[in-house]
Amino acid sequence: xxxxxxxxxxxxxxxxxxxxxxxxxxxxxxxxxxxxxxxxxxxxxxxxxxxxxxxxxxxxxxxxxxxxxxxxxxxxxxxxxxxxxxxxxxxxxxxxxxxxxxxxxxxxxxxxxxxxxxxxxxxxxxxxxxxxxxxxxxxxxxxxxxxxxxxxxxxxxxxxxxxxxxxxxxxxxxxxxxxxxxxxxxxxxxxxxxxxxxxxxxxxxxxxxxxxxxxxxxxxxxxxxxxxxxxxxxxxxxxxxxxxxx
Numbered sequence: 225x226x227x228x229x230x231x232x233x234x235x236x237x238x239x240x241x242x243x244x245x246x247x248x249x250x251x252x253x254x255x256x257x258x259x260x261x262x263x264x265x266x267x268x269x270x271x272x273x274x275x276x277x278x279x280x281x282x283x284x285x286x287x288x289x290x291x292x293x294x295x296x297x298x299x300x301x302x303x304x305x306x307x308x309x310x311x312x313x314x315x316x317x318x319x320x321x322x323x324x325x326x327x328x329x330x331x332x333x334x335x336x337x338x339x340x341x342x343x344x345x346x347x348x349x350x351x352x353x354x355x356x357x358x359x360x361x362x363x364x365x366x367x368x369x370x371x372x373x374x375x376x377x378x379x380x381x382x383x384x385x386x387x388x389x390x391x392x393x394x395x396x397x398x399x400x401x402x403x404x405x406x407x408x409x410x411x412x413x414x415x416x417x418x419x420x421x422x423x424x425x426x427x428x429x430x431x432x433x434x435x436x437x438x439x440x441x442x443x444x445x446x447x448x449x450x451x452x453x454x455x456x457x458x459x460x461x462x463x464x465x466x467x468x469x470x
Contacts, residue, residue: 275339285315291450321362344384378421387431394446
């Protein structure tokens with residue numbers, strides 16, 4: 225974010241969304257802030273070339289403020305001559321796909337359109353032991369919501385695979401169980417994304433590098449560090465840039 229000031233406009237706050245997990249994976253703060261962050265002091269932009277960005281997800285989307293992938297993505301795109309406003313986020317710790325759908329439905333911004341949308345959801349479905357069949361139905365539902373936010377253009381929707389939290393210290397050696405389950409959930413989100421014509425990026429392989437590189441994990445022993453998010457952006461930014469140029 226550099227030295228730019230930010231104006232945070234809180235659009236809505238929802239309370240009492242449960243996110244407790246079977247394995248205690250992602251703590252839930254029982255609240256949500258959907259925030260539209262707009263730069264101040266940035267170069268003057270014409271309305272015709274200013275781009276809006278919606279990030280949908282859970283704690284992997286929230287990350288650690290400016291270190292999270294939505295913010296690194298915005299900075300990277302702007303460094304390559306795009307004019308992207310800071311992201312609007314609908315995301316919260318502990319959310320399953322069901323929680324995300326509920327939050328979108330009550331967000332009050334359902335009729336808002338964005339130039340591109342990212343979606344990363346499913347880790348808490350796996351962690352809570354929810355069924356694969358339920359995930360397929362609900363993932364397709366939230367994917368269609370994402371496409372609607374992108375003005376019906378699936379080419380402007382970018383789905384990220386679910387990272388493998390089994391390799392983190394927080395998992396306490398459950399990687400042999402968690403990893404294969406994550407693969408099953410990712411097989412579903414990849415299949416549905418490709419069927420819908422949305423873009424799909426596998427970042428799970430990157431997440432598994434944390435098994436031998438502790439610097440890829442943040443201080444909580446679970447979530448990605450800024451360094452891991454940067455590795456995601458090295459693959460995600462060119463994918464999005466290519467679509468925005470069309």
